[in-house]
Amino acid sequence: MNTQTVDLLGVGIGPFNLSIAALASTKPDLSTLFLERKKAFAWHPGLLLNDAKMQTSYLKDLVTGIDPTNPYSFLNYLVEQQKLYPFIASGQSVISRIEFSHYLSWAAHSLNNTRFNQDVQSVEFNGDVFTIETSEHSYQSKHLVVGTGMQPQVPTFCEPHISNTCFHASELGLRKPNLTGKRVAIIGGGQTGADVFQHLFDKTFGEVADINWISRRSNIEALDESCFTDQYFMPDYVDGFYHLAQTTKNSEVSRQKLTSDGITNDCLQGIYQRLYHDRYVLNNPSWWSIQPNRTLISLAHNENGYKLHLEHGLTHDNTQINADVVILCTGYRRALPSCLSKLASQIPLNSQGLPELCPDFSVKWPAANNNRIYMVNAGIHSHGIAEPQLSLATWRAAKIINHASGKNLYEIDQQEAIVDWGLSSPEVLIQPKAKAAV
Ligand SMILES: Cc1cc2nc3c(=O)[nH]c(=O)nc-3n(C[C@H](O)[C@H](O)[C@H](O)COP(=O)(O)OP(=O)(O)OC[C@H]3O[C@@H](n4cnc5c(N)ncnc54)[C@H](O)[C@@H]3O)c2cc1C
Structure with missing residues (x-):
């Protein structure tokens, strides 16, 4: 069987890689393929409890934040399922997790660039291209995007x-x-x-x-879901946050815990x-x-x-x-997925055993000039509290698509924000001021 070769291959199909898959599906300039080990899409299936609700608006779906004309929006799902008018009449501003999961599943199984029952077991790099092995197939890709979630x-x-x-x-x-x-x-x-x-x-x-x-x-x-708290979930804040000193980032992330937890x-x-x-x-x-x-x-x-x-x-x-x-109910942890173990010796890891990420969500590693390994949901300590949330998943997806294609396939420049964070110095690492001696 021929080995399929693409520009960007995604490991894992949770909402974050699915957003990349959906946005990339209308951009022929970047060939993509996304692999999932499960037989069919499932979103945290053990917690799809009957009366559990989303924490975020249904407008924070796979595509709307960047391209509301993309066919994989939540609103288009409602139209295709012939339930838009009943939905509007329900007056809900927050939907059930079960319905959001149905929406994600509809998108995941409608897209042409997704494959299920593909447990990625190993990834190797030959200096030019990644070879990705599942139990069934072998694939090759110029770039990778790892979206394997948390444990x-x-x-x-x-x-x-x-x-x-x-x-x-x-x-x-x-x-x-x-x-x-x-x-x-x-x-x-x-x-x-x-x-x-x-x-x-x-x-x-x-x-x-x-x-x-x-x-x-x-x-x-x-x-903590006030309108000003929501400003942490804006691209300008994430861009500015990235350039803070690590100790400052760590303390901000723990101070902002209730904005997502x-x-x-x-x-x-x-x-x-x-x-x-x-x-x-x-x-x-x-x-x-x-x-x-x-x-x-x-x-x-x-x-x-x-x-x-x-x-x-x-x-x-x-x-x-x-x-x-x-x-x-003791939460989740991040870990380097075992399918990357053959690359582990080439990827410098931080004190938490995770790769360092660049502003564009790619891993800092020696071959990064030509072959990128992007990671989603892996950068709370580099990019801040929005990382594990749906709020900016489309923005991050568009950033990755632009970067991997080397083209401006999506316009991601943002309007002027409400809050001036004073963090707009991307070239300078912002160090905390030393405390005055007392
Ligand atoms: C119960 C729950 C509710 C949440 N609700 C909200 C909410 O309302 N709003 C919000 O903003 N955030 C919410 N979150 C946070 C976040 O949006 C979700 O955790 C989201 O699912 C993260 O997406 P992901 O793509 O990173 O990972 P996941 O959804 O965990 O998906 C990762 C996928 O990768 C697959 N995979 C792993 N390894 C491999 C491999 N080697 N080969 C192939 N496939 C592999 C897994 O099977 C899995 O399907 C919630 C989290 C939880 C736990």
């Missing part, structure tokens, strides 16, 4: 307990556990923790005996109203507990279930709770 993060001391009764939330909808009569502990106070709490409260997985919702955060904290106000209010009704209207005996400011410090298992040891963040008191099932 579920599990506290090390929980790893030995991973089982049907202790698992990461990303598997919840796939495992479909029967939680009837079970004492359940939910660990983690972000959006996923809230979604899981809400669905357990609503008996999605059976009528639980009790729920303990544990969060290290000092309260159950809302997503908080819980939507709708979700919080929905949960709060359920709790109020349960406790103060129905006067039900206590069967749930919300415990912020507690860190899970160890986990043990015996014939009576799990013992979870918690430490209070303010008093440092240690307490213990018991559970039959532990659901870990």
Whole structure:
């Protein structure tokens, strides 16, 4: 069989590479192909819970931010599915995650430059071209774009307990556990923790005996989604942020955490109203507990279930709770995908074991002049808080397409922004000022 050769090959088909695939599909100047290991498109399938909502507007889809005339917009999906008018009448400004996933799947399977059931197992570089091997085929490409997503993060001391009764939330909808009569502990106070709490409260997985919702955060904290917060998710901010000193970037990313890791106000209010009704209207005996400011410090298992040891963040008191099932809503981590291991010796890695990225999202590596390895969702510490979000995924996709083609296929110059960040010195590394001596 002939080896197919393209200009840009994408590894992984999540929303971020899919945005590149959709925008590239109308640009014959750049030949592209995107490979996905799953048999069919699926977007975080274990967390496609019935009542889970998007955190971002449906206008932040695969293409609209850059080219609303592209056929793979959310609005065109509504038209093609013959549901535009019913959608408009529904008055929703935020759609369900299930519907967004249907939209992504429609795009992924309509595009001609996507292939499924293609687990990329290795990538080699011969000085001129990348050779990409899946279990089925071999491909060649001038450039690569790695969009393999993030891996579920599990506290090390929980790893030995991973089982049907202790698992990461990303598997919840796939495992479909029967939680009837079970004492359940939910660990983690972000959006996923809230979604899981809400669905357990609503008996999605059976009528639980009790729920303990544990969060290290000092309260159950809302997503910071004000119009000025949204300015962090603008191209000019990302461009300026890139040129800050690394220590400044790290502290800004952690200060801005709630702009992407908080819980939507709708979700919080929905949960709060359920709790109020349960406790103060129905006067039900206590069967749930919300415990912020507690860190899970160890986990043990015996014939009576799990013992979870918690430490209070303010008093440092240690307490213990018991559970039959532990659901870990403990986030995700970035790692270099194993399919790049043959290139690993050629790619300098930073202290987190990840490649450094250039402003154009390509990896800093010796062959970078002619053969680029772009990475998406890998640059929160270089490009800032917008990196793991959908908000600027189309802008990043267009930037990568322009760069890989060496042409201005998409206009990405931005209008003047509302906020003057004072960060517009791309040539100069902005160093933090030394603190004045006291
Ligand atoms: C539950 C959940 C809800 C979210 N909701 C929002 C939201 O509302 N708004 C927002 O802005 N952001 C949201 N995010 C954040 C972000 O938009 C998503 O995580 C998004 O899916 C990231 O896209 P991705 O393309 O980087 O990775 P993924 O969606 O993880 O896709 C990566 C793909 O690569 C494939 N793959 C991996 N390795 C290989 C290989 N070797 N060969 C072939 N294929 C491979 C995987 O199978 C996978 O399909 C959410 C995140 C989660 C977890």
